[in-house]
Amino acid sequence: MRYAFKVQYIGKNYSGSQIQFENGKQIDSPTIQGELEKALCTLILGKPYNTEIESTDENTQCEGFSQNKNNRQIKTIFSGRTDKGVNSKGQVVHFDTDEMIVASKFLYSINEILPDDISVTDLELVDSRFHAQKSAKKRYYRYEFINRRCKNAFDGDLMRVKFKIDLDRMQKSLDYLLGEHDFSSFKSSGTLNPSKICTLYEAKVSKADDKVSIDIVGNRFLYNMVRTIVGTLLEIEGHNLDSEHMKYVLESKDRTKAGMTVSPYGLTLMKVMY
Numbered sequence: 003m004r005y006a007f008k009v010q011y012i013g014k015n016y017s018g019s020q021i022q023f024e025n026g027k028q029i030d031s032p033t034i035q036g037e038l039e040k041a042l043c044t045l046i047l048g049k050p051y052n053t054e055i056e057s058t059d060e061n062t063q064c065e066g067f068s069q070n071k072n073n074r075q076i077k078t079i080f081s082g083r084t085d086k087g088v089n090s091k092g093q094v095v096h097f098d099t100d101e102m103i104v105a106s107k108f109l110y111s112i113n114e115i116l117p118d119d120i121s122v123t124d125l126e127l128v129d130s131r132f133h134a135q136k137s138a139k140k141r142y143y144r145y146e147f148i149n150r151r152c153k154n155a156f157d158g159d160l161m162r163v164k165f166k167i168d169l170d171r172m173q174k175s176l177d178y179l180l181g182e183h184d185f186s187s188f189k190s191s192g193t194l195n196p197s198k199i200c201t202l203y204e205a206k207v208s209k210a211d212d213k214v215s216i217d218i219v220g221n222r223f224l225y226n227m228v229r230t231i232v233g234t235l236l237e238i239e240g241h242n243l244d245s246e247h248m249k250y251v252l253e254s255k256d257r258t259k260a261g262m263t264v265s266p267y268g269l270t271l272m273k274v275m276y
Contacts, residue, residue, distance in 0.1 A: 003098065003099060003100070003101075003102070003103075003127060003130075004096055004097070004098050004127070004128050004129070004130050004132060005096065005097060005098075005099065005103060005125060005126065005127055005128065006094060006095065006096040006125075006126055006128045006132060006134060007094075007095055007096075007109075007122050007123065007124055007125040007126070008092055008093065008094055008095075008122070008123045008124045009034065009038065009090060009093040009094075009095055009120065009121070009122055009123075010090055010091050010092075010093070010120070010121045010122075010123065011034050011089060011090050011093070011119055011120040011121070012089050012119040012120075013034070013084060013085075013086060013087045013088045013089050013090070013266065014087055014119070014159060014267065015032065015117075015119060016032050016033050016034055016037075016086065017029075017031040017032060017033055017086050018033055018034075018083060018084060018085050018086045018088075019033060019034040019035055019080055019083055019084040019088075019090075019093065020033060020034075020035050020080065020083050021033050021035045021036050021039075034084075034090075034093075034120060035078055035080065037116060037117060037120055038078050038095065038116070038120070038122075039075065039076055039077070039078055040115075041112050041115040041116050042076035042078070042097060042112070043075060043076050044115060045108070045111055045112055045115060046076060046099055046101050046103075047075075047076065076097055076099065077097060077098070078095050078096070078097045079095065079096050079097070079133065079134045079135060080093060080094070080095050080134060080135065081093060081094040081095070081134045081135055081138050081141070081274040082135060082138070082141060082222075082223075082271075082274075084269075084271055085225075085226070085266050086266060087159075087265070087266030087267050087269075088266045088269045088270070088271065089269065089270040089271070090270060090271040091270055091271065091272050091273070092142070092271055092272050092273040092274055093271055093274070094134045094138070094274045094276075095134055096128065096132060096133065096134040103125065103127075105125040105126070108125055109122060109123065109125055132276075134274075137276050138274050138275070138276055139221065139275050139276055140203060140219055140220065140221060140274070140275040141219070141220060141221070141222070141223060141271065141273075141274050141275070142204075142217070142218070142219045142271075142272045142273040142274075142275070143217075143218050143219075143223070143228045143269060143270065143271055143272060144215055144216065144217050144218075144269075144270050144272050145215070145216045145218075145228055145229070145232045145264075145268055145269050145270075146160055146213055146214065146215050146216075146268045146270075147160055147161040147162065147163055147213075147214055147232075147264075147268050148160050148161065148162040148163065148212050148213060148214075149162075149163050149166075149167055149209070149212055149213075149214050150162060150164070150212040151164045154212075158267075159265075159267035159268070160213075160267060160268045161264060161265045161267065161268055163214075163236060163239075165239065165240055167214065167236075167239045168239065169207055169208075169209055171238070171239070171244075171245045172207045172216075172235055172238075172239065172245075173206065173207050174245035175234075175235055175238055175245040175247070175248040176205035176206065176207060176216070176218075176231075176235070176248070177205070178245070178246070178248045178249040178252060179202050179205055179231065179248065179252060180202050180203070180204075180205055181201065181202065182199060182200070182201040183199070183200065183201075183202075183252055184198050184199055184255055185198055185199075185200050185224055185227055185252070186198045186255040186256070186257065187230075187251050187252055187254055187255055187256055187257055187259055187260045188224065188226075188227045188230040188231050188234070188251075188252075188257075188260055189224035189225055189226065189227055189230070189257065190224075190225045190226040190230070190257075190263060191225075198224060198255075200220050200221060200222050200223060200224065200227070201220060201221045201222075202218060202219070202220045203219045203220060203221075204217065204218065204219040205217070205218045205219075207235075216228075216231075216232055216235070217272075218231070226263045228269060229263045229264045229265075229266065229269060230257075230260050230261065230262075230263045230264075232261075232264050233260065233261035233262040233263055233264045234248060234251055234260045234261035235248075235261070236261060236262075236264070237260075237261035237262070238261075
């Protein structure tokens with residue numbers, strides 16, 4: 003049987019969502035996937051999680067498998083990776099088990115086991131053909147930062163931008179990114195998938211008091227793509243450039259033309275759509 007659920011987490015204390023491997027062996031660093039699989043093994047299998055995992059298949063590593071023939075483990079597949087420091091309100095995960103699960107008892111129990119900065123909601127029994135990553139059609143990210151000269155004790159980890167920003171110009175800049183494009187200018191070198199073509203369906207900026215939100219919906223995202231788009235927006239604002247500069251950066255397909263990759267704090271995976 004295949005089950006899927008949503009995962010909410012604060013990414014500050016984790017080395018990203020996915021278990022990391024080096025030379026085919028699992029790296030001992032905290033990840034969202036690792037914490038989930040520990041909890042699932044305890045709850046469903048009634049046995050401790052085995053961290054002595056080897057992985058030699060690249061696709062297995064990318065999708066987050068953590069079992070081999072000699073170790074019966076619960077494996078989890080995520081809708082996509084999130085980096086160290088990135089949060090989630092709507093990450094989707096699926097796993098397979100022979101055990102029948104009662105959703106209400108499962109959700110209560112697993113949330114008691116998980117660390118306080120990770121929670122699970124909306125467990126469902128799904129069709130065996132459902133795949134958290136491959137079945138996803140759209141992904142919605144939000145980046146938030148503070149626009150104020152002076153700090154506030156309640157800003158938390160959000161980035162603070164001290165110069166004034168022009169929301170209309172920022173929106174015009176974002177509009178150039180809508181549709182299907184080669185987003186090579188906005189990718190970091192760690193991108194595993196050779197395809198750089200993505201489609202953005204929505205890209206909007208808004209402001210409430212001192213907090214600015216940038217909401218972006220796309221079919222897929224390259225490594226650090228959202229954070230580099232935000233960095234380019236801030237470069238345009240900080241240097242009072244015309245919004246058409248975003249079009250120039252996009253069409254150049256050259257990472258050196260784009261802005262910096264901003265802090266991961268403030269980036270949240272809001273929703274995955276199927």
